[in-house]
Amino acid sequence: MQPLRGTRDILPNDVILWQHIYNRTKEILALSNYSEIRTPILESTSLFNRSIGNETDIVNKEMYSFADQGKRQITLRPEGTASVVRSFVSNKLYQESKTNRLWYLGPMFRYERPQQGRQRQFHQLGIECIGSINPMADTEVIRLATQLLQEFQCFNYKIEINSIGNLQERNLYKESLITYLISYKEDLDNDSQARLKTNPLRILDSKNKKTQEILNQAPSLNQYLGFESRNHFDLVCQYLNELNIEYNINDKLVRGLDYYNYTAFEMKVDELGSQDTICGGGRYDNLIKQLGGPHTPAVGWAIGIERLLSIVKHNLQIKTKNPTIYIITQGIEAQRKIWNIIKTLEKYKINFELDLYNNNLQKQMKRAYRSKASVCLILGDDEINQKEITLKYLNTREQKRIFNTNLPQELEAMLKNN
Numbered sequence: 001m002q003p004l005r006g007t008r009d010i011l012p013n014d015v016i017l018w019q020h021i022y023n024r025t026k027e028i029l030a031l032s033n034y035s036e037i038r039t040p041i042l043e044s045t046s047l048f049n050r051s052i053g054n055e056t057d058i059v060n061k062e063m064y065s066f067a068d069q070g071k072r073q074i075t076l077r078p079e080g081t082a083s084v085v086r087s088f089v090s091n092k093l094y095q096e097s098k099t100n101r102l103w104y105l106g107p108m109f110r111y112e113r114p115q116q117g118r119q120r121q122f123h124q125l126g127i128e129c130i131g132s133i134n135p136m137a138d139t140e141v142i143r144l145a146t147q148l149l150q151e152f153q154c155f156n157y158k159i160e161i162n163s164i165g166n167l168q169e170r171n172l173y174k175e176s177l178i179t180y181l182i183s184y185k186e187d188l189d190n191d192s193q194a195r196l197k198t199n200p201l202r203i204l205d206s207k208n209k210k211t212q213e214i215l216n217q218a219p220s221l222n223q224y225l226g227f228e229s230r231n232h233f234d235l236v237c238q239y240l241n242e243l244n245i246e247y248n249i250n251d252k253l254v255r256g257l258d259y260y261n262y263t264a265f266e267m268k269v270d271e272l273g274s275q276d277t278i279c280g281g282g283r284y285d286n287l288i289k290q291l292g293g294p295h296t297p298a299v300g301w302a303i304g305i306e307r308l309l310s311i312v313k314h315n316l317q318i319k320t321k322n323p324t325i326y327i328i329t330q331g332i333e334a335q336r337k338i339w340n341i342i343k344t345l346e347k348y349k350i351n352f353e354l355d356l357y358n359n360n361l362q363k364q365m366k367r368a369y370r371s372k373a374s375v376c377l378i379l380g381d382d383e384i385n386q387k388e389i390t391l392k393y394l395n396t397r398e399q400k401r402i403f404n405t406n407l408p409q410e411l412e413a414m415l416k417n418n
């Protein structure tokens with residue numbers, strides 16, 4: 001049986017990479033005072049309708065929604081920010097401190113056509129800096145994205161950044177964009193024609209050549225920004241310059257979610273072909289209020305882990321441990337007595353593999369060598385009678401018998417040599 005279309009198993013060899021990403025992220029983000037948050041994978045459908053927006057691709061056609069046994073409308077979360085904000089509001093996190101710096105890593109679900117870089121269950125690592133309107137917060141989160149990407153050996157990313165202003169500014173711009181595009185309506189691709197009515201700003205995102213040509217002469221969003229918007233953006237850019245973080249200002253970057261204002265950004269990587277965005281984020285100053293909390297500005301981003309791993313997988317070298325001791329038993333009595341020895345190994349935190357096949361010593365030894373353990377511990381009738389254990393050092397093939405009672409000393413020596 002195959003996994004569902006668009007979903008994947010993460011097998012033990014790969015889990016090591018995922019654990020590495022989780023562990024390093026935790027350490028790096030802790031330095032900047034970010035704490036991990038874990039929210040449910042299931043949420044009310046209305047959470048995403050109210051936050052991401054009804055006319056977005058995610059809400060319109062990509063959500064995994066169903067009615068549960070109690071006829072509640074439920075959705076498997078398609079992204080992390082809405083859930084984090086819901087949690088921020090329902091747990092009144094704003095009462096505890098003025099800023100809440102949060103991060104998450106977990107599965108997200110979108111009903112999309114599965115292809116390279118696009119799954120139906122995928123994972124996002126995201127951070128949210130909640131509580132500040134200061135452009136330093138935007139800079140902090142962008143900087144942390146670059147820190148993490150570099151930590152994971154991803155260096156070829158390009159940052160694109162834009163200011164999409166506030167709602168009023170965007171509405172003015174929307175009108176003039178529609179006025180401009182309507183005269184080319186017949187030449188636009190079908191999606192864009194439909195978006196003229198539903199979500200005109202998303203037309204700027206179109207990958208269609210003809211539409212792009214038309215857009216080249218279109219009015220630009222930044223002409224509609226007021227002083228506050230411009231000033232905020234200007235400061236973010238200045239701070240990034242100060243950090244020597246390179247970026248391109250892309251005045252057509254709008255992002256696919258409704259809740260953003262001011263700063264929007266994406267990080268793209270050449271190696272990924274058409275699904276080339278590994279990180280997307282921006283500021284969302286009104287979302288928390290919109291979802292019933294006090295007015296609280298915030299900024300954050302999310303990185304797609306599968307896309308990241310597809311480019312860095314081979315550069316990440318993570319040491320894995322072979323078992324130190326391979327345990328061989330010969331006979332029922334040995335199988336009874338081995339458990340005490342195992343307890344001792346655990347006490348000394350020595351990793352081991354217990355041979356579970358009760359065949360001849362030669363075959364067991366073969367498996368011991370294959371396991372790449374450094375020592376083989378053998379317990380048979382003779383050893384038990386003498387209250388002894390046989391140890392064979394697999395590198396030197398040197399073999400010796402020790403008294404049971406001397407095992408701890410022997411283990412300590414092993415740990416020292418490791």
Ligand code: ATP
Nearest residue numbers: 110117118119122256277278279280302303304307
């Ligand atoms: P895309 O342009 O690929 O559709 P998006 O704008 O829908 O991306 P966001 O909602 O900003 O993506 O999500 C942030 C990141 O999550 C993306 O940059 C990408 O790395 C990852 N991502 C989004 N959708 C998928 C998916 N279906 N499969 C794998 N990764 C995804």
Ligand code: MG
Nearest residue numbers: 057110112256
């Ligand atoms: Mg998408």
